[in-house]
Amino acid sequence: MASFFITTAIDYVNGMPHLGHAYEKVLADAIARWRRSRGDDVFFLTGVDEHGQKVQQSAQKQGVEPQAFCDEMSAHFRRLCERLGTSHDRFARTTEDSHKRVVAQFLQQLHDAGDIYFEEHEGFYSVRQEQFVTEKDMVDGRWPEIFGDVVKTKEPNYFFRMSKYQDWLRTYAEEHPHWIFPSFRRNEILGALEKPLGDLCISRPKSRLSWGIPLPFDPEYVTYVWFDALVNYVSFSKWGQRDCRWPADVHTIGKDILVPAHGIYWTIMLKALGIEQPRRFLVHGWWHLRGEKMSKTTGNVVDPLELIDRFGADAFRYYVLREMAVGQDADFSPENFAQRYRSDLGNDFGNLVNRAISMIRRYRGGNIPSAPIDPDIAAAIHETRDGVAAAMDDFETHRALERIARLTQRANQYVDERAPWRLAKDPALAADLDAVLATLADTVRVLGILAEPFIPHTAARIQQQLGMDKPDFRFAASVPDGRLAGQTVGEPQPLFPRIESPEDRRAP
């Protein structure tokens, strides 16, 4: 059995989950489920990033301990996963002791190796924002109002010797064309490497930032951002155990954190630690809302939970996986969502399942006939599973769903071509009717298997409605072999019921 380890980025708990968080989890989940259906031994890791200045400040503002704040915020993200139905095997929290131990161990190792050094750093410090700023933050030669007083200060800190690995990284990037998906994003790393790489400041004095993991070699400091967050991929991979899952096969991330965080920092950190590199990065794009960039400041955000409440988790999953060409940006609009729900899911997919089961009940008392599967449809099924497999191996969920939609359409056509209601009127055509119903039952069953990575709840309902006593989502079972013959179907229940919207009621 092949092993497959996929991660999402861990979400920063300073804000509430939004569409982007939800998408990334669904994308990784679809791939994880896909690999499971192929028989791989999958380990799927997601989680949250809980340390840092903003969390400390937010907790302070609310008058609670940072840990209590994290507990509360993390619950929102965990809840999001539950609502989405993600099949993760581990939900990482960076405040867990096991994680902190690994971070400390890694820091110590790099310090011992001379890759971390201590140096006086002179810079501009914004008292109001409690952070260092650079001349680049100036507008027209002045510090913007939001920074308040900016003073020049000296603060000694610890630095990670990244510059030492620049040449190695460039060679690595050049020699691994499939390292980043989509491939054009690898150029962004190569581009960033054209300029000399500075060393990375990895510490903050405890006096300014206490909510972090202490440096093992200097308790007056905590480690800052990336050294904490990125290590989660390793620290939660059962590191140090015999069944350790590292290296990851796929790191799913947003395009905003490829350069420099993952492509440069993380890659060099692993190199310096002597740890194997992840096989690939799957870099997705951004969601826009009605053509505009989503931003918390303008309130231009989409709450995934609201959509799930109204349309269900599978409708949400389907929409994002169908609408976004992996790696590209995509536009979200409520109208488009409702449209896809009604048309793709309700009218085409859900209705096909419904009419197939209804006819089996009406014409054969619910018993799936034993009859040969229509060869054209059988061919279409084979073509579809091949297409889905090819698409999913390239992470192209939108193409996989397109293939599934095509088979759905083909099956709907088939119903009209054969017109079972006509066959049912003539007892001499009973064998033909049997063949049509058997073909439909198998097509619906296969559609359920192929759709499971995308819409798992619905897939389970399909098998239930087909009267299968135990679920079977193995890709290997997605062949037209009439294996349901003799079984009794269950009650047909609309999978994606028509949802009345206020606009619909206005119709004359």
Add this chain to the structure above:
RNA sequence: GCCAGGGUAGCUCAGUGGUAGAGCAGGGGACUCAUAAGCCCUUGGUCGGGAGUUCAACUCUCCCCCCUGGCACCA
């Protein structure tokens, strides 16, 4: 500024040298198993602009315009 991705039917996008495609939306039709769903037919585009190469360009070359993104802590 540098680098990358993109500009094709009302909308979302596919298409890489040989008479422009799909889905949705719009229009028409036949049917009734089904979630008033599905099926069939159909309207619709000087393929961002200009020049060039070619018997032939959406497809190759060059120039230009526009959008988006990366280069700078935010899925």
